[in-house]
Amino acid sequence: xxxxxLQLPTPAPGTQRTLEVLRFGTPGAxxxxxxxxxxxxxEIPGLLVQHKLVRKLLAAERDxxxxxxxxxxxxxxxxxSDQHLLGMHRYTKPLRTGCx
Numbered sequence: 001x002x003x004x005x006l007q008l009p010t011p012a013p014g015t016q017r018t019l020e021v022l023r024f025g026t027p028g029a030x031x032x033x034x035x036x037x038x039x040x041x042x043e044i045p046g047l048l049v050q051h052k053l054v055r056k057l058l059a060a061e062r063d064x065x066x067x068x069x070x071x072x073x074x075x076x077x078x079x080x081s082d083q084h085l086l087g088m089h090r091y092t093k094p095l096r097t098g099c100x
Contacts, residue, residue, distance in 0.1 A: 006019040022071070024060070025068050027069055029067070035050070035071070037073070037076060038075045
């Protein structure tokens with residue numbers, strides 16, 4: 001596995017954001033698959049699936065079972081994942097309680 005950290009534009013001096021890209025198999029080889037998760041930042045099930053997928057891909061690569069290239073982006077929206085307000089993602093709708 002090759003891990004790549006892509007630098008994203010920074011919103012302010014002194015801050016840094018990166019996009020993690022994991023590559024399995026031979027770079028540029030075909031067939032090629034691209035898998036991403038958390039595009040909308042608060043999609044937790046996709047993060048869990050990616051975590052388990054990466055473990056299986058590591059084993060497959062170790063056993064020389066990958067014939068092409070597989071690119072995995074575990075968190076496709078690190079900026080959105082970093083936005084919290086009162087302990088909740090900004091994109092998460094608050095629960096309604098009581099009568100309105």
